[in-house]
Amino acid sequence: MPVPTPRDSSPSAEHRPSKRTKSITDHVLPGAMLTNEELDNSSFTTSDPGLTTSPFPRDTRSEEQLVAEQMDLPVEVSREYENDIDYREKLVLAPMVRTGSLPMRLLSLYYGAGLVWSPEVVDKAIIGCERVVDPESGVITYHKGQGPIFTTHPIEKPYRKFVIFQIGSSDPALAVKAAQTVQQDVAGIDLNCGCPKPFSTHSGMGAALLSTPDLLLDILRALLTSIPLPISCKIRLLPTQPSTKLLVSRIIRTGIRNLTVHCRTRDMRPGVPAVWSRLADLVALGKKRGIPITCNGDGEGWSNWEAIRAQTGADSLMLARAAERNPSVFLPIGPRCNLTEVIPRLLAVAEYTKNPWGNTKFLLSQFKPSPPPISDMPKAERKRLSQVVAQCKSIDEAAAGLGLSLAKGTVIFASIVERIESIQSGTNVWEERRLAEEKGEVLDEPQGLEERAEVDGFEVGVGQAEDEEEMAMNG
Numbered sequence: 436m437p438v439p440t441p442r443d444s445s446p447s448a449e450h451r452p453s454k455r456t457k458s459i460t461d462h463v464l465p466g467a468m469l470t471n472e473e474l475d476n477s478s479f480t481t482s483d484p485g486l487t488t489s490p491f492p493r494d495t496r497s498e499e500q501l502v503a504e505q506m507d508l509p510v511e512v513s514r515e516y517e518n519d520i521d522y523r524e525k526l527v528l529a530p531m532v533r534t535g536s537l538p539m540r541l542l543s544l545y546y547g548a549g550l551v552w553s554p555e556v557v558d559k560a561i562i563g564c565e566r567v568v569d570p571e572s573g574v575i576t577y578h579k580g581q582g583p584i585f586t587t588h589p590i591e592k593p594y595r596k597f598v599i600f601q602i603g604s605s606d607p608a609l610a611v612k613a614a615q616t617v618q619q620d621v622a623g624i625d626l627n628c629g630c631p632k633p634f635s636t637h638s639g640m641g642a643a644l645l646s647t648p649d650l651l652l653d654i655l656r657a658l659l660t661s662i663p664l665p666i667s668c669k670i671r672l673l674p675t676q677p678s679t680k681l682l683v684s685r686i687i688r689t690g691i692r693n694l695t696v697h698c699r700t701r702d703m704r705p706g707v708p709a710v711w712s713r714l715a716d717l718v719a720l721g722k723k724r725g726i727p728i729t730c731n732g733d734g735e736g737w738s739n740w741e742a743i744r745a746q747t748g749a750d751s752l753m754l755a756r757a758a759e760r761n762p763s764v765f766l767p768i769g770p771r772c773n774l775t776e777v778i779p780r781l782l783a784v785a786e787y788t789k790n791p792w793g794n795t796k797f798l799l800s801q802f803k804p805s806p807p808p809i810s811d812m813p814k815a816e817r818k819r820l821s822q823v824v825a826q827c828k829s830i831d832e833a834a835a836g837l838g839l840s841l842a843k844g845t846v847i848f849a850s851i852v853e854r855i856e857s858i859q860s861g862t863n864v865w866e867e868r869r870l871a872e873e874k875g876e877v878l879d880e881p882q883g884l885e886e887r888a889e890v891d892g893f894e895v896g897v898g899q900a901e902d903e904e905e906m907a908m909n910g
Contacts, residue, residue: 498677505684506723512659512690520596520623520665522693522727522751525549526740526765529731529755530601530627530669534801536794537574537586538784542777543758544590544597544855547765549751551598553585555627557640558604558613560584574788575620587620588788590852599667601625605639605650607657614662623692624658626668631701642671642701648682655689667693669731672700676713683717687726694721695753698732709733714747729753736764760803772805774812774820779839783847786830799824799833
């Protein structure tokens, strides 16, 4: 009768970790390591009676205690910047799929946006790009292969302190290389830690970083120590408030200059109202560190900015869908008519900057006809002009259909640049809003909840990779 013998372990057995309860070392925070005395006096547990007891103690500290410990520790990377950015007291343009291209950013600045974010650009997409400057328009294009990956204009460059380049990354070294590629043409670098779409999370980027906070922090530290520009990041709420506070306390300790919080969790659908009530605690942590906190989620512009500030204490408000519908929402006196004012300027900017027609048409398709009292155009005429735009196949066709002349494009673009410079040179937008309210000049457009939903952005190239971008927006 054969004698049973022990089976050899499989080739992969040595790589298969044994099951055990989580120990404190799975969650130990930088600057909060255990002392030898704590190790000696702690009890140990194990889920397998056949194993020796774990050499690590059970952590009995609450998340609130861990937050307090983090807030008592010094900032990790403290540095001065030649061209620092003021993130406070502003309405800013969110990073949005396809929408955040150069024409939309310039129009948003023209109408009063304090800062504008580029769409998220994946690190590997921008690394290795060729930088080309158009001698006529001054537009700077980073391209690789068939289409542009990122475009900007000198008015957005660092000395103007306007454009924030958002990176999608799950690798500190790649994040640094991506930032170094564009650092001469942008004002700051932002790390996307909030996009919940599969194209981003499957690679460990975006909202996936919320589940790997140590990696998130390592990327921020790498950027802070390697890039001579202000660094910021954008996150979403975690399922519980204590966990969110702990994450925020760790992030703001790194030395970043601004934190944007999308007031929804990773699993919340865009149509679910943003949870502003959870932001006040995070703003309080930011104030202790001197770090501004920007609110993102259901922002409509001046029409609800004061209410959001009163409830949350947020330093700034980031606009997405409201600006996508009508970028003049940044005006303190309220938005202007899309069809008669905004679209003519968009076409002029798009033509002057040679923006791809595919992206220009997408921008036009997102604009909504302005209702009364913003526009006194009859509903039938608004509908007709909207149909004209939808059927056009070029900028020339769109201009002709709307009865506009592109011959004045250079003049219009010059006026936009002039206004951007004048608006950003000491104008008190809060005083402008107050005076407009006193004079009865404010015309805020009310919006339905389903139209206010916001989506984090992604861009692998303006005018290309349409399927991926549509998935990012609608998935």
